[in-house]
Amino acid sequence: MPKDPSQSTEKNNSDSGPPSLNPDTLKTDAPVPDNNISPPDKGYAWVILLSCFINLCLSLGAMNSMGVFQTYYLKVMFVKVSASTIAWISTATICVSMCSGIISSAILQKLGLRNTALVGSIFGSLGLLLASFSNQVWQLILTQGVIFGFGSGILLNISLSVPPNWFIKHRPIALGIVASGGGLGSLVFVPTLTELVRVTSVGWAFR
Secondary structure, rough: OOOHHHHHHHHHHHOOOOOOOHHHOOOOOOOOOOOOOOOOOOOHHHHHHHHHHHHHHHHHHHHOOHHHHHHHHHHHOOOEEEEHHHHHHHHHHHHHHHHHHHHHHHHHHHHHHHHHHHHHHHHHHHHHHOOOOOHHHHHHHHHHHHHHHHHHHHHHHHHHHHHHOOOOOHHHHHHHHHHHHHHHHHHHHHHHHHHHHHHHHHHHHHH
């Protein structure tokens, strides 16, 4: 009895292997869990919170101590310079610090949290170090005002913008803790710098 050609074709197809799979059927939208990331409100989130708290202590504490330096400039360092001219130093610091928020978020997205904090720390430290060797008003405007203000502004902005990404349940208290860093920094920096300027010099107070 002759063989049915259709049966031969079906057999050949079955022997050639499984049919090709559509790649679209293999795709899935289900998220893949990452066990290396701590969930919000616990774990590494509190390390981030502590870092932001310290950043705000240093940045706002130094900025709120401008009155200590301005008094020294008026009475000792720049006696013949008007108060309105000396005020440009602190004005530049606050202005640059607040305006740096325009680009700090872009730097954060480009470099990441750790590298952005490093950039802010370098600029802030460099500005104060250069200010310790300055003996002209324009030099202090550039160093203490612009350079330090830029670095301090970066630390200030990332310290306020990062904690909400790590906290959900405890977000209000986390932001409250970070914000209190500015007050604590001022409470510590003002009397400390006042005593340093009195005992040593303004240069060593910067360092």
